[in-house]
Amino acid sequence: MQSKELKFIDLFCGIGGFHQALIRHNYKCVMACDIDEKCRDVYKENYGITPEKDIKKVDEKKLPDFDILCAGFPCQSYSNAGKKGNLNDPRGTLFEDILRIADEKKPMFMFLENVKHIKKIDNGNTFNHIIKRINETGYYVNKEDTIFELSPHNLGIPQQRERVIFVCINESIYDKDKVIKFTLPNIPINIEKIIETDKTLTSKYKISKEVENILNIWDEMIQKFDTNESLSPTILCNEFYRKYSEEEFNKLPVWKKDYITKNSRLYNKYKEEWDEWYIKHKEVLLKKEINGKLEWQAGKKKTNDSIWNYFIQLRQSGIRIKKTNYFPTLVAIVQTPIYAKEKRYITPRECARLQSFPENFIIHNNDKVAYKQFGNSVNVDVISYIVDLTLETYCLICSSNI
Numbered sequence: 243m244q245s246k247e248l249k250f251i252d253l254f255c256g257i258g259g260f261h262q263a264l265i266r267h268n269y270k271c272v273m274a275c276d277i278d279e280k281c282r283d284v285y286k287e288n289y290g291i292t293p294e295k296d297i298k299k300v301d302e303k304k305l306p307d308f309d310i311l312c313a314g315f316p317c318q319s320y321s322n323a324g325k326k327g328n329l330n331d332p333r334g335t336l337f338e339d340i341l342r343i344a345d346e347k348k349p350m351f352m353f354l355e356n357v358k359h360i361k362k363i364d365n366g367n368t369f370n371h372i373i374k375r376i377n378e379t380g381y382y383v384n385k386e387d388t389i390f391e392l393s394p395h396n397l398g399i400p401q402q403r404e405r406v407i408f409v410c411i412n413e414s415i416y417d418k419d420k421v422i423k424f425t426l427p428n429i430p431i432n433i434e435k436i437i438e439t440d441k442t443l444t445s446k447y448k449i450s451k452e453v454e455n456i457l458n459i460w461d462e463m464i465q466k467f468d469t470n471e472s473l474s475p476t477i478l479c480n481e482f483y484r485k486y487s488e489e490e491f492n493k494l495p496v497w498k499k500d501y502i503t504k505n506s507r508l509y510n511k512y513k514e515e516w517d518e519w520y521i522k523h524k525e526v527l528l529k530k531e532i533n534g535k536l537e538w539q540a541g542k543k544k545t546n547d548s549i550w551n552y553f554i555q556l557r558q559s560g561i562r563i564k565k566t567n568y569f570p571t572l573v574a575i576v577q578t579p580i581y582a583k584e585k586r587y588i589t590p591r592e593c594a595r596l597q598s599f600p601e602n603f604i605i606h607n608n609d610k611v612a613y614k615q616f617g618n619s620v621n622v623d624v625i626s627y628i629v630d631l632t633l634e635t636y637c638l639i640c641s642s643n644i
Contacts, residue, residue, distance in 0.1 A: 247268065247269065247270065248264075248267075248269045248270075248309040248310055248638065249269065249270045249271075249272045249306070249307065249308040249309050249310070250264050250269055250270070250271055250272070250308055250309065250310035250311070250312055250349075251271070251272060251273040251274065251275075251305070251308050251310075251311055251312065251343075251349075252271055252273070252274040252275070252293075252312050252313075253274075253275050253297060253311065253312065253313040253315070253339075253340060253343070254275065254276060254297070254313050254314050254315055254316060254336075255274040255275060255276045255281070255285055255293055255312075256276060256278070256281050256285075256314065256615065256618050256619050256620075257281055257284045257285060257288070257606075257615045257616075257619055258274075258284075258285050258288060258289060259314065259597065259599075259619040259620035259621065259622050259625060260312035260313075260314065260353070260355075260620060260625055261274070261285075261289060261312075262598075262599060262600070262603075262622040262626075263622050263623075263625040263626035263629055264310065264312070264629065265289075266626060269310070271289065271291055272305075272306045272308050273294065273300075273305055273306070273308070274289075274291055274293035274294070275293050275294040275295070275296075275297050275300060276293050276294075276295075277295060277296060277297075279295075280606060280608075280611050280615070281293075281615060281618075282295070283606070284604065284605075284606050284615065287604050288603060288604050297336060297339045297340075298336075298339060300339070300343065302342055302343045302345075302346035302347060303346060305343065305346075305347055307347065308347060308349050309349050309350050309351070310349055310350065310351050310352070310353065310629075311340070311343065311344055311347075311349045311351070311352040311353070312352075312353050312354075312625075313340050313352070313353075313354050313355070314354075314355040314356070314619075314620045315336060315337050315340060315354060315355075315356060316336055337372065337375070338375070340352070340354070341375055341376070341379045344379055344380075344381070344410075345379050345380070348380065348412060348414075349412065350411070350412050350415055350636075351409070351410065351411060351412065351632065351633075352376070352381060352408070352409075352410035353407065353408070353409060353410075353625065353628065353629060353632075354407070354408040354410065355405055355406070355407050355408075355620050355625065356405065356406050356408075357405060357406070358391060358404040358405060358406055360372075360406055361406065372408075373385070373389075373408075376408065376410050380412065380413050380414075381410040381411060381412055381413065382410070382411045382412075382413055382416040383408055383409065383410045383411070387421060387422060388408070388409040388410070388411065388422060389406060389407070389408050389409070390406070390407045390409070390424050390628060391404055391405070391406055391407075392404070392405060392407060392426070392624050392627065392628065393405065393624070394596070394597075394598070394621045394623065394624055395431060395568060396426050396427050396428075396429070397427055397429055397623045397624065397627060398427075398429030398430055398431055398432055399431075399436075399596065399598060399621070399623060400431050400432070400433040400436060400567065400568045400569050400596070401568055401569050401571060401572065401596045401621075402568050402571060403571045403572065403621065405620070405621070405624060407624070407625070407628045409422065409628060409632050411632075411636075415636065417636075420635050420636060421635070422631050422632055422635045423631065423635070424628075424631060427627070431567060431568070433566070433567070433568075433569070435595070436569065436592055436595045436596055437581070437592065438589055438591060438592055443589065443591070444584065444586055444589060447586040447587045447588070447589055448585060448586045449580060449585050449586060449587065453556070453580075454585060455526065456526060456533050456561070457549050457550075457554065457561070457582075459523045459526060459527070460536055460549055460561065461548055461549040461550065462519065462523075463515070463516075463519050464543065464547060464548065464549060465547075465548075466512060466515040466519070467512065467543050468543070469542075469543055469544065469545045469547075470542045470543060471542060471543045472542055473508070473536075473538035473542075473543060474538055474539070475500075475501050475504055475505075475537075476501055476535055476536065476537045476559065476560050477505060477508065477535065477536040477537075477538070477560075478498075478501055478502065478505055478534065478535055479516070479520060479527060479534050479535075479536070480527060480528060480534035481501075481502050481505060482505065482506075482509045482516060482520070483520065532556060532557070532558065532560060532561060533561075535559065535560030535561060536560055536561050536563070537557070537559060537560040537561065537562040537563065538563050539562060539563060539564050539565070540552050540563050540564060540565050541565065549563060549582060550582045550583065550585070551566070551582065551583070552564055552565060552566055552582050553565070553566055553569060553570050553579050553580065553581065553582060554579070554580040554582050555570045555577050555578075555579050555580065556577065556580070557577050564579075566583075569588065569596055572593055572596060572597065572613075572616055572617045573617045574614055574617040574618040578613050590605050590606075590609055590612040590613060590616065591605065593612070593613060593616035593617075594616060596616070596621075597616050597619050597620075597621050597622060598621050598622035598623035598624075598626075599616075599619075599622055
């Protein structure tokens, strides 16, 4: 596949997910920007470019010309994982800085990425406002044919992480007859290409004895359930033994009342087993709130089932058990997945693979920072797939498939 040399800028660049996708065609980055100092350090180390710090201080009139504007614009005000806000959130107004730059420099394309939830905020008003403002800036973007939803798992990567990609086409080159032929790929999932096989590189990521103990405690209870038992929703075992007056119960959040009601069925069915187990482990289960919560998302219990057959996340909402066909979704909030089979956390390099970064990518030397950076990053293959389809459609990439 050959392509014309194009120039791009990388706004809210993070550690360079967009950059990785575009340099696959030897495109040249002429400017990057990110508020996070540690991201700027990693970006410089990998690409030799020092990103600008504050987009609000970027003078659009002094920027060099470029063909493509990339931006994974801030999602804290849009994401399910963060505070659900709208464009009145100060972080949401950063979107206007993208348009300020685009209005001045008028690149051919803008590729903008955000969380899937952005479509539902404020009953869709935020999403519609974004589209309206892009149109007003002189770019064609439409829900029907230039806004796409794509997840790494569609591309054979074992992570479900749906994102919305806005393909914004400068009105001066927009051609209604050039339709981006987007289809969801059907590539088999390959989890083995993510797992680190060198045990000398994974030994430092073993879970603590405290974590292993609480997981063993829950595994002990899992063994007591019948095969095909349904273990959802979240099990709040400490609630089994709390007595609420009618008035107190009615004041509980709706979700908690629902969980307690549904949990009572599971408790009554296995009352003897629950009581014996809870008395034995009560001190540990009450030590931390998370210890008494189990989110089983692995389907009905199988014969000889065990927690150690799955992926695990330690979340505020509970100890989450996930099937092993996909890794738990990487998020900026550090909830590093546990690869239970090896009783260890997944490594930063495995996170890099989940986000489609190459093996020679230089990762931040602080693991906690690295986990957060990959959780914040766009997936390289997801971006590459959308960019390639767009540029092929507009004959800026020559593909043997066209």
